[in-house]
Amino acid sequence: MSYLQLAHLNRDIKLENGLNIKEYREWRRGYQKRTIYSCKRCGSGEESLYWSACHFCGQECPYCEACLTMGRVRFCSLLLSGGTADNGRLMVEDARQSFGHLENYIKPWGLSEAQTRASLEGLQFITGERGKDRHGLLAKEPRKFLIWAVTGAGKTEMIFPFVHITVANGGRVLIATPRKDVVLELQPRISRAFSDYSVVTLYGGSEQRWEQGQITIATTHQLMRFNEAFDLVIIDEIDAFPYHNNPMLAYAAAKVCKRSGVNILLSATPPKGVRQAAERGHLPHVRVPVRFHKNPLPVPELIAAPSLNKSINTRALPNSLFAKLVASVERGAQLFVFVPNIRLVEPTVDLLRVKLQGGNMLCIEGTSSKDPDRTERVHRFRNRDIRVLVTTTILERGVTVPKSDVFILDADSKLFDEAALVQMAGRAGRSKDDPAGMVYFAAKEITRSQKEAIRQIEKMNRIARKRGYFERGK
Structure with missing residues (x-):
């Protein structure tokens, strides 16, 4: 406590209570007095505060549940905060x-x-x-x-x-x-x-x-x-x-x-x-607006397709989608196949195994946030041991595979907003050896999110072309 007192006197730290209190009068309720608490450590409001008997101050006292893993901070508790010299x-x-x-x-x-x-x-x-x-x-x-x-x-x-x-x-x-x-x-x-x-x-x-x-x-x-x-x-x-x-x-x-x-x-x-x-x-x-290899971003192509649930139930893929899948496999690409939710991963894997494997040894797997072997499967995918990986948006970021195509099934799902579609599309064409990877939005309907994602990608390409960032002829 002596060191804290010295630091406080030197203005190296601030000593204050754990919760902030704000009082005001609400005119809609006849200027009734109201008190609002918030956590000074994490900023959470009253929805994250829990009231309980406190053996420190001897009364009902709120504490913050949002940052409880860092230790309990109450209204009556001491919060220490400091900072380094501002040079x-x-x-x-x-x-x-x-x-x-x-x-x-x-x-x-x-x-x-x-x-x-x-x-x-x-x-x-x-x-x-x-x-x-x-x-x-x-x-x-x-x-x-x-x-x-x-x-x-x-x-x-x-x-x-x-x-x-x-x-x-x-x-x-x-x-x-x-x-x-x-x-x-x-x-x-x-x-x-x-x-x-x-x-x-x-x-x-x-x-x-x-x-x-x-x-x-x-x-x-x-x-x-x-x-x-x-x-x-x-x-x-x-x-x-x-x-x-x-x-x-x-x-x-x-x-x-x-x-x-x-x-x-x-x-x-x-x-x-x-x-x-x-x-x-x-x-x-x-x-x-351009990748390091100076090639345009792949612009997604729209494919009309029934819902994924219907394809799974009928054990059939529309010819338009099947032809694109086969073309990607034959050109030697690895395939990201994105689906909206976890429950669709395994049924989609089973469907693609039936339709794509045939007599060859094409390895098709699936993963999600609930997959205990996700790290191993992603590692195998990067090493080309897995050619087709069915996944959720868990892999929309941070995974780079040199030669890959992207298929987004049920692209009209409400779970796929503009940002998610752009990020998933961004898995293709990242390598200078295969800069023109393919991206497909397969859906029953064309949504605003799909249109905005395509518009954003095309806009970045236009900016890059205008600034002369692309290689000649691109």
Whole structure:
């Protein structure tokens, strides 16, 4: 307690109670007084608070259930929050004086023309002056910058210059991603690229949870552990579960960055609100409309087909869909076959085995979030041991197979929104050896989501062609 008191007197930490309380009078109910509680740690509202007898204060006292795994926080409990010294402005000034040309941070990474342009704009934003409010005071929140890059554009390589300029000038960097497997995949790449700096990985069960590094790679849930601790916060896949539509994680992400710092948002399919803010000029951003191999994105082809349930019940595939499946198999491609929900995976696998295998040894398997062998099956698919993989949207991100075609069955399902369709389509054409992979939307009806997904892909291709990013003749 003595150390806490000293830190508090030195203004290194804040001491406050665990829940926020707001009182107001509601005019619709005759100005009746009302009290609203919210959690100061995770930002959750009254719907996540549970009232119970408290042996600390001796009365009914609420606590937050949303962040209970981090320890119980009550209204009467003590919440400690601290942050590192905010030297963000000094870091920017040092960068300008010592290094001069931002291109020095880009050259080592071998970026393409489109990647270089995006990284350069991002560097200019990071080293730019902080915004000011209408009173001429420095803004109270970190500045935000969006990188809107197509699937397969190489977003990880584009953020290397941002990390480089920050750590080289004494700053701390956080790279947040939705899934543990992506954290583990990024760790060796970041460690190799920045071998002179300490790298810490944080996820559920991580052994480094008490360590501090100049570069921290973490799942989005781990953001609740920090308060104004980083000069640069990079949030990958802002449209993905569990970050998307999660107020608790959005609250955590807003407070991990220093007020003088910068939030970099990465996405191939930004949420509607973010996309509109960018298009209306309210959110600084840059688009990367082309993949590293400089070929157009495959545009999905629509196939009229009955519902998947009907095909399963009749044990028949429409000729239009069957012909495309056979053509993909014969050209030597591996097939992603996406279905709307888990219960359709195994019946679809059985149907495709009957229709496609015939006398050959074509390996057809299925997987989903409930598959205990999912990691092994994905590994076998990557190694071409499995030629056709039936799956759900669990594999719409993060899996790259060099020569692959994508079939989305029941593409008119309400479970497939525009972002999901774009992400699934993005599994095809990612390799420079097979840039023109095929994508098919098989459905009974053409939905708005299908039209918007195709429109978004075509728009990115038009932007890339206009900027001269494609190889000649593309």
